[in-house]
Amino acid sequence: MVKIASQTAISLEEIARQTQIAARQLALLSTAAKNEATEAIAAELEKSAPEILAANQVDCEAAITNNIPKPLLARLKLSETKLTGAIAGVRNVAELKDPVGAIQIHRELDEGLILKRITCPVGVIGAIFEARPDALIQIATLGIKSGNGVILKGGSEAINTCLALIKAIHRGLSKSQVSPQAVQLLTTRAEIKALLALDEYVDLIVPRGSNAFVRYVQENTRIPVLGHADGICHLYIDRRATIDKAIKITVDAKVQYPAACNAIETLLVHQDIAAEFLPKIAARLAKEGVELRADRAARELIAVSEATESDWSTEYNDLILAVKVVESLDLAIAHINQYGSKHTDAIVTENDDAAANFLDRVDAANVFHNCSTRFSDGFRYGFGAEVGISTQKMPPRGPVGLEGLITYKYQVTGVDHIAANYTGENGKSFTHRDL
């Protein structure tokens, strides 16, 4: 009964159609029924752990033979601890508030004519991710909790692990009220392009991967995409910054996890503090193995290599940091609004006016004062789960939790109300009374 794309002859369109049907049933289930389904998944994943770990072993051995980069191998590797953690994550999702069915507006339009705006699932989510097999578990569970069908496409290097995981998930779902067809796995790369064309069945694409990959997805689908292509984050050290704080925050924002999208790529320093701050931070970052690339003014104070125009718009994802001296807060903000990717930008200052100015005027999803850009994250914000980070300007913006997988509909109930009675000279008035 459970179909896996590569193992059967059914088309991707047929799979998507089945997912849509299953998703529409799932959308109507109670919170309890959805939580029972995620618990059933957790139980089956536990039971299938030996099988899953063995499959992952096969993937890892192939990856080593194929000489895949070490960080990728680290993400691919599913240790017993990691799997136990992922299963605990499934159970945590059951604890999250059900995002479906919340009444956002409840209003009498006129006597007996009642408007409600109610949250509901988006429908079918297409999730495309790289090596990390634990992402499959997380996305499938978040999909079920939010009442959405999910079509998953994992990296080819994780194929055996993904197949073992989806089998366990399907076994779990078959013991629940959720149809196993609500969660589908695609296994070939060619299916990505086909998936992006299925706007009749797929309502949202969540790509997780490199910038280039996310941009490819954005440019090749009419389906809305939740994601960000770039993470060029800035830290601005204001003239009124405390040096110690500035050093502490700079090091954390650059070094703590340089491959993260919320790590900084450019350090802007006010000219009045540059002579004191730059030599100190340069010495400290040198110890951390960070390469600096600086503009002319900065290089008069520290002996580092020269930054070129392209450095201001490069996401290094590595221990490299561009440095620029600015003459004013205004110029720092202008630089960020020109080169930033509207992800996360921070100021260090003891001047509250400068901070307020920065937070108001920097055009980014996340604007910070006296803390590291690395806090820009759904878990750290208390969303319980992170579906992705969006750098588009329209909502959902920034770190997106379960909220990103739901939408709303307007329901109006009347007795026999018609619009003609509310038009013309003697038309009735609306009461517009919130209930």
Place this chain on the structure above:
Amino acid sequence: MVKIASQTAISLEEIARQTQIAARQLALLSTAAKNEATEAIAAELEKSAPEILAANQVDCEAAITNNIPKPLLARLKLSETKLTGAIAGVRNVAELKDPVGAIQIHRELDEGLILKRITCPVGVIGAIFEARPDALIQIATLGIKSGNGVILKGGSEAINTCLALIKAIHRGLSKSQVSPQAVQLLTTRAEIKALLALDEYVDLIVPRGSNAFVRYVQENTRIPVLGHADGICHLYIDRRATIDKAIKITVDAKVQYPAACNAIETLLVHQDIAAEFLPKIAARLAKEGVELRADRAARELIAVSEATESDWSTEYNDLILAVKVVESLDLAIAHINQYGSKHTDAIVTENDDAAANFLDRVDAANVFHNCSTRFSDGFRYGFGAEVGISTQKMPPRGPVGLEGLITYKYQVTGVDHIAANYTGENGKSFTHRDL
């Protein structure tokens, strides 16, 4: 100082850049300052009324010479009453709650580390509309109230009226804290395509026009589009409907304003009530001049022309209605979910279970019970103003008021908080306490 595109040599990109700068200043203004600006616009429009009406007279005479369709001419014509109404509309916008600066989330992440999610303007709106010159007044005012810059492109048939209106608006703004460059007018058709390419400066496109035009816009820009291409709305008469209510609501939903996007295009009738209902509604709609196109089962009860497959997906925008007999509520819902455009669909029934089932399972932005689809409208919902109606699944969905012109940003303020302290075995925990 006030620049109008066609009259100067500056490029569209330069205009958009100026609008972005002006919009960033406008975004920071207080509610009072924005309301003063809209009042200044209202006053200048009043003062310039003779000039505006004369310009409109020139446009209307040219339109008559060019034999433009009558409904278009009616929309183009700006009578003194219509202009007075539009100016009253400007003053009404001042009464609307300022959508900027609302705190949606206020949370302690840890001691001294505070998260706020605050609403803010989107940036620059590109609004493209057809004949109606009053749309220009409305969009410009809503843009200012929501802190956004606006680049307007009206229909070429309204060129003289639009130029007179923008002059008055600029005169008003020059007496306020809002830069006149926050509201710009484009006057040539070629500029539409160029505008759609300016994703660096324009954050949202609001197209108002034909389905074909909206689809053209959606397919030719990377900028988010707020709009809907189709309005194929359904009314389903359940087996447990009261005949009188069903007739009253059907007539209103089809006849009251057939060119509106929320008028119905297809009438679905349960087979158990068809024999009684169909002859009555057919007779009544014939009196209203409505042409019916029905499926085989319906044509056994009423003598009307035959519906073909294409009728189920045609938006007539006219006094034509497709009619289909369905065997069950489930099949009615399936038909709507297959052919509908996720705009507005309604059920007439006295059975609350059937109504709940319909409202839950029909996948549309607006789902109604025992009232006309014509209520699907921002003003009728009490939003004060309607920016557009969106049939996409992700928010903003359905009738969109000022809310559609705003977004939000996350602001985090700390003391010297760094992420490294919250990771690893001895990492601190977050408090995640809503304030």
